[in-house]
Amino acid sequence: MLDVKDIMKLTGIGRDKAYVLMRSGEFPVKMIGRKILVHEEIFQNWLKGEKTNKKRW
DSSP, X not given: OBOXXXXXXXXXXXHHHHHHHHTSSSSOOXXXXXXXXBOHHHHHHHHTTOOOOOOOO
């Protein structure tokens, strides 16, 4: 599972843009408390441009 800090490292974007991306609905995320997580495989597939199921878990 990747969190916002991981997304920042992988994409080179800042914290605010990483939060916007995670909340955009482009890929399913999981909220655990206040922490937003995305499965690494889903995020990598999204980066490659592959279609994802947009439902949240």
